[in-house]
Amino acid sequence: MKKILYIFYHELTDILHDLGIMIFIFFVPLVYPLLYSWVYTNEIVREVPAVVVDESGTARSREFISKVDATPDVRIVARCRSMEEAKQWVMAHEAYGIYKIPRNFALDIWQHKQTTVGCYCDMSSMLYYKGLYLAATDVSLDMNRDIKIERLGSMTERDKEITQMPVEYEHVKLYNPSSGFASFLIPPVLMLILQQTLLLGIGMQMGRTRERWNGFIIPFKRQYKNPIYIVIGKAMVYLGIYLVMGIYAFTCVNRWFSLPVLGDYLTFLAFLVPYLLACIFFAMTLSAFIYRREDCILIFVFLSVPLLFLSGLSWPSSAMPSFWKVVSSVFPSTYGMNGYVRITTMGCSLSDIRTEYLALWLQVAVYLTTASLMYRSHILKMVEKTTR
């Protein structure tokens, strides 16, 4: 016990003396969530600029245009005479979409024919497309209903309502009612930041030790003999710091940027501990491959983006090739991000996320073993070298 405490104290002071490690384990987890939330704080795209080519020029077509303009998603910035003119707007990125209303728009409706409005979208961002297309669809559905009633003629008010909508339907967006971008992206990113900074911090510390002790991964101290003690002592340092970071993300960041929080505080803590432990032991195992302090930046930083995609949060895991699913199960972040989103955003209990929770504990066990084995084999090598 005394030895563990000694290692704990020694590792802690070691970290506090290295500015590079401090940046990654204090500055990044504290500031990056804020930066990210700030970027996405508007949540949704409103008033996408679009232009109209109104070849019909009738009351009906003007009704369509003003209704589209009235939706929160789209803003009509200009009415153009031809497609060529409209294209100029899109090329200059002053508009992101073109609505083309055909010449016989009103005529077709009067003659009981189907008419088609073209919706040309710039595909540089899916959110533009979504806004432009949904606004037009909603308006067309709305107008269709009115047109139907006009045609059916004499009816009572209630009859009209029912003809408009024989069966009412509603769409309920659970857990993220405005389909906001921040509410979707920030929660998993918070967890990913924890894992990535742990990888970087522990990796850098390993590099630091190697540089200071001639390539050996532990200091020449008599307390550093038992690999289990080393692993536990080191883990305690990081666990202590990162519990604070995790709680900070859960309470402060979520509240400041009013991200959805349905989760129970204790459930979150019960989940955070295995996640952090899995990350710490995972990082220790990987740190065996780090020889210089700066190496880990090169190796770990770019991994963040693929890991986000591997988690199945942005790209649905049902559409993922099975090979990549297997790869994703290696990283604690896959389960950490999914579990965290379920707990905070969806308000799940631990029994709802049993799979993720058990997987994390399994990773804790596996990576604890590998980390200890790594230290053990290294100590044996050290002994061999020094006695020779």
Place this chain on the structure above:
Amino acid sequence: MILAPIVCIVFFTSLMSKGLPTDMPAAVADEDDTPITRKLVRVLDVMEMADVSKKYHTFGEAHKAMRQGEIYAFFYIPKGTTAEAISSRQPKVSFYTNDAYLVPGNLLMKDMKMTGELIPLALTREKLRAVGLPEKEMMAWLQPIQIEAHPIGNPTLDYNVYLSNMVVPGIFILLILLTTVYTIGSEWKNKTQKTWYAMADLSVAIALGAKLLPQTLLYIMQWWLMDYWFFIHHGFPCQCGIGTMMLIGVLTVLASQGFGVLLFGIQAGMMRVAMCICSLWGILSFSLAGFTYPVTDMHPILQGLSVWFPLRHYYLIYVNQALDGFSIRYVLPSVCWLIAFCASPLLVHYRYRTAFLKYEYLP
């Protein structure tokens, strides 16, 4: 350095090889359970996006399945729907999507919205038939105005085209920034900067140029490989022809290297801080490039900041050239920015000279 970009190229294209995710697990919570609702369930299953394979008998069961992550969405048909519909009492059906998972939620919403429209239409059709309307005019009755979507440049809404085309170059730029700083910084770390400087006849430009040239060539080769893989092997849309994209690639590689040299120059001698900044910068560029969430809707300060990210300019040029095939003059400012990034090391030329002569590596 060689492996990582190639793994990334293959990773992203194979991960999203389906293009648009289809058959995502969804369910029906059918509390009514009559022949009509069962027919509806069959209609739901033909939706492109959803695989409505699961069926629950209560709302609670379906909700639990969603919380456990088995399904992304479900349709809820409350008890008595059929009876109310037949007696014209306007029943209500609902669909629930899990928008904590944005992409599946959004895609399923589109499908379900259509189906939600179709249910009442199916009932209206019965009525219209009774009125004696010919089948041909039926659609004009049901849907007088139709919206036809024309996604310019990416007609199949292929997510592979949309995301891989940006994420992979983003990772390239991140790696270029990091390796540039790493290789320059290593000289200070190994205390060989003076010999290196002497070798270049005391010229900063020769020293840096010669040092980075092999990397430039390597990254350009990899960038071209990426272009080949995307535009020829996978057939991603490329209106301007692959040659132009390759040229843009060369410009972007040089710009990123220039930017890396600039960042290290500002931090002269502090390799670790420079690398930290590079990684923060590189990761942030995925957000500030604006391909996920448009820059135009961000805070004005962030809009101003976004021009300092090479990926942002690459994105604008790529959209203009490959996706839309417009004239380059519309993105001339971005081209100028990239060229400016290439030339930016000139700003810190004098700092390198002092760094060579005076600074030591700070641990």
